[in-house]
Amino acid sequence: MDSPDSLGPPAGVDQSELIDAMVRTSFVITAVLSKIAAEHELSLTQLRVLAILRDRQGAMSDLATHLGLDKSTISGLVDRAEKRGLLQRTPNPSDGRGVDVALTEEGIELAELGGAEVAQALLPMTSTLTLPEARRVTILLERMLGAR
Amino acid sequence: MDSPDSLGPPAGVDQSELIDAMVRTSFVITAVLSKIAAEHELSLTQLRVLAILRDRQGAMSDLATHLGLDKSTISGLVDRAEKRGLLQRTPNPSDGRGVDVALTEEGIELAELGGAEVAQALLPMTSTLTLPEARRVTILLERMLGAR
DNA sequence: TATTGTTATACTCTATAACTATA
C-alpha cells in the first residue's frame, strides 16, 4: 500500500493513529462516567449495573456475563446496591438456586438521572460533530463493535 | 431540526445513539486493555503508567495529572511497579522535594510489547474499516477529544 | 505559606477457593 518512495507517513500509521484515538477516547469516556458516578457516590461498575438493569431485569449470573466479572464480585456489588435501596433481590420462582435482580423506584430514577448527566457531560464533545458526521461515526463504531 | 411530521426517529436520537456507541466502544476497549494488562499481571492503571512513561519521563505529580489520580495513589502505584523492576525513582536534582520516575529496560520492553498486543487485539475491530474510513473516524474522534 | 511526596487508614473492586442448596 505504501510505495518505497512514499512521501507520506509509513504504512501502519493510520491504524496506529486510529487505535490511539480510540484508546484516548475510551479513557475520556471512562473518566466522565466515573466522575458522574462518584457524584452520586457510585463506582463506575455500580453505575453500569444500574444501566444494565434499566434495560433488562435478570439473574445474578446475567450481570456477571454482561459485566465480565466473577459471580462472587456480583454478590458484593449487589449487596452494597441493595443496602442502598437501589435494587432488590428476588428468588427465581422456577429455579430454586437462582436469584433475580431488579431496580427499585429509586434505582430507576438514579439510572435515568445518570444517563441524562452522561449525555450532558459529553455534549461538548458530541456537539462538535455535524448530524451527518455523528451518524457516520455511530455507524462505523457499530460496525467495529459488531466485529469483535 | 425534526419537523413535527417527521417519519424518522425523533430529535435527539442521533445524539443518544452516538453516545451509546461511544460508551459501549469504551467498555470494549477497556476490557481489551485490562485483559492484556492482566496477562502480564498488571492492572489497567499500571499499563497506563507504562504507556505514559514510555512517551515522557516525569515527576510523580505529572503522573497524577495525566492519570487524574491523587498523589497518594501514585505513590502506591509506583511502589509496586518499582518493586517489580519496571521503573525507577530518582530524586529531582533541581527541586529537593521532587521525585522523577522513568522506565527501566524491562519496563520499556513491557510497554512496547503491551502496545503491540493492544494493536493486535483490536485488529479484528479496526480492520473492518477501509483506510479512508479509519482516517475519517480518527479525525472526528480527535476533534471530539480536542473539544472537552 | 505552599508544594511534593509518603504513610496510615478505610472502603470498594476483584478473583480464588470452599461452601450450601438446587437441578
Next chain:
DNA sequence: TATAGTTATAGAGTATAACAATA
C-alpha cells in the same frame, strides 16, 4: 455431577488526612 449464589480471604486501586521536607 453440574450450576447458582454466598462467604471468607487476600491483594490492588482509590481518596482523605496527617505528616516531613523543601521552596
